Amino acid sequence: MSNRLPVDRVVDEAGNASWKQSPGGLVTALEPVMRAADGAWVGWAGQADLELEPFDNAGIRIVPVPLSEADLEEYYEGFSNDTLWPLYHDVIAQPGYHRVWWERYVQVNRRFADATARVSAPGATVWVQDYQLQLVPAMLRERRPDLLIGFFNHIPFPAYGIFSQLPWRGQIIDGLLGADVVGFQRVADAGNFSRAVRRLRGYTTKTPYIEVPGTDAVPARRVIAKAFPISIDVAGFQELAESPEVQARARQIRADLGDPETIMLGVDRLDYTKGIGHRLKAFGELLAEGRLKVEDVTLVQVATPSRERVESYRQLRDEIELTVGRINGDYGTISHQAISYLHHGFPREEMAALYLAADVMLVTALRDGMNLVAKEYVAARSDEDGVLILSEFTGASDELRAALLVNPHDIDGVKDAILRAIEMPRQERRKRMRSLRRRVAENDVTHWSDSFLATLRNTRGPGGWAGSV
Numbered sequence: 001m002s003n004r005l006p007v008d009r010v011v012d013e014a015g016n017a018s019w020k021q022s023p024g025g026l027v028t029a030l031e032p033v034m035r036a037a038d039g040a041w042v043g044w045a046g047q048a049d050l051e052l053e054p055f056d057n058a059g060i061r062i063v064p065v066p067l068s069e070a071d072l073e074e075y076y077e078g079f080s081n082d083t084l085w086p087l088y089h090d091v092i093a094q095p096g097y098h099r100v101w102w103e104r105y106v107q108v109n110r111r112f113a114d115a116t117a118r119v120s121a122p123g124a125t126v127w128v129q130d131y132q133l134q135l136v137p138a139m140l141r142e143r144r145p146d147l148l149i150g151f152f153n154h155i156p157f158p159a160y161g162i163f164s165q166l167p168w169r170g171q172i173i174d175g176l177l178g179a180d181v182v183g184f185q186r187v188a189d190a191g192n193f194s195r196a197v198r199r200l201r202g203y204t205t206k207t208p209y210i211e212v213p214g215t216d217a218v219p220a221r222r223v224i225a226k227a228f229p230i231s232i233d234v235a236g237f238q239e240l241a242e243s244p245e246v247q248a249r250a251r252q253i254r255a256d257l258g259d260p261e262t263i264m265l266g267v268d269r270l271d272y273t274k275g276i277g278h279r280l281k282a283f284g285e286l287l288a289e290g291r292l293k294v295e296d297v298t299l300v301q302v303a304t305p306s307r308e309r310v311e312s313y314r315q316l317r318d319e320i321e322l323t324v325g326r327i328n329g330d331y332g333t334i335s336h337q338a339i340s341y342l343h344h345g346f347p348r349e350e351m352a353a354l355y356l357a358a359d360v361m362l363v364t365a366l367r368d369g370m371n372l373v374a375k376e377y378v379a380a381r382s383d384e385d386g387v388l389i390l391s392e393f394t395g396a397s398d399e400l401r402a403a404l405l406v407n408p409h410d411i412d413g414v415k416d417a418i419l420r421a422i423e424m425p426r427q428e429r430r431k432r433m434r435s436l437r438r439r440v441a442e443n444d445v446t447h448w449s450d451s452f453l454a455t456l457r458n459t460r461g462p463g464g465w466a467g468s469v
């Protein structure tokens with residue numbers, strides 16, 4: 001179950017609607033599991049006020065949950081993206097606390113729980129994805145105590161001092177504790193959650209267990225809260241990057257940019273958590289100080305359109321585009337642009353070609369659950385070249401220790417890392433990239449989903465209902 005279904009509705013010129021599977025890693029990892037288990041995916045189809053009957057797509061039962069325009073405003077753009085998102089990312093932006101948003105969040109979570117309760121076989125395994133649906137585990141358990149319930153949070157879980165701002169903090173904790181396994185990206189996130197449980201509910205915790213006491217009506221339970229760092233389809237991405245078409249396209253990109261000595265790349269959803277402004281500031285200062293020359297270095301910044309109906313995102317776009325315009329105006333020449341800025345989505349092939357063309361990859365997020373872009377860059381580089389500059393505030397930095405780790409708030413530190421990356425000898429680049437590639441190869445997205453589901457299954461002991469997964 002996820003807020004958004006893994007399929008997009010496409011309507012052709014004649015008005016005929018069909019469905020196209022979205023290319024995300026989550027779908028790739030879960031598709032074989034879902035097929036083998038006769039699985040259903042419950043979620044929203046991506047269009048407001050669309051009432052659809054369940055249907056089959058590529059061997060998976062699709063169960064659409066309708067959302068109205070008001071649901072989208074209050075549950076999705078409001079509570080999910082303007083309350084929980086900034087709060088869980090260490091209040092980089094000010095979260096809005098509005099009771100009507102909260103009430104709508106409860107209502108929509110109930111709708112998801114009802115839809116899932118209806119389609120789940122006796123003893124089925126249900127895996128709930130992400131922060132939009134944190135109340136679902138408890139709602140589902142109440143309706144269907146026979147189910148085995150897992151929850152995975154794709155974004156960080158904040159320290160208690162921050163989480164405690166939330167007026168509905170207790171309800172969120174109770175909602176999540178309805179799951180048998182609550183998964184997080186980092187060990188620190190799981191720790192923050194357990195601490196919040198102790199502080200708010202006083203339950204006993206002993207990593208990774210949380211003891212939830214029983215009542216007259218329901219027995220005591222043991223919940224597991226643990227880190228399961230997500231990854232990508234490593235082999236698939238590597239294969240794509242090794243294809244002759246993608247390799248040729250990478251060479252073409254370099255030529256089109258005027259064959260500069262160094263190409264730096266940033267790829268992010270246009271989100272205030274990604275630290276795009278910090279990165280631009282560092283690059284702009286290096287140009288201003290003459291430590292970098294526009295003839296030698298180009299920064300390609302892909303800023304993927306995101307949440308454009310939320311005001312803080314509109315403002316961010318204006319700020320970033322103003323900064324890009326200033327830097328290009330101040331330092332560009334007729335033949336050399338400092339920053340090549342792209343505000344649109346690309347096919348996976350083009351992303352792979354960009355990674356191959358980039359000498360230096362810049363990931364400077366201020367807070368990020370994992371950051372899959374960092375892992376994709378590494379997976380693409382079978383040539384064992386390229387330097388990854390990685391923020392220590394990403395989940396990926398727990399695994400990718402051989403990157404040049406930076407604190408993105410420390411602009412001088414980021415500038416030094418950029419210069420170090422540009423000047424790094426080939427031997428050191430190869431050594432670091434090899435080490436990064438070993439780590440990424442160890443944990444691909446199938447390993448992630450297998451280990452989560454195995455942990456979930458084991459909570460029932462051998463021969464339990466979940467043996468059918």
Ligand code: ADQ
Pocket residue numbers: 154155230267268269302303304344345346347348351368369370371372373374376
């Ligand atoms: P995101 O915040 O979206 O994910 P990230 O993990 O980097 O961040 O994933 C972005 C994905 O979108 C990557 O696969 C990337 O290739 C793709 N993408 C980005 N820009 C694109 C473009 N212009 N065209 C095509 N594809 C593009 C959230 C959390 C992360 C966590 C993931 C997964 O915020 O911390 O890693 O979920 O759990």
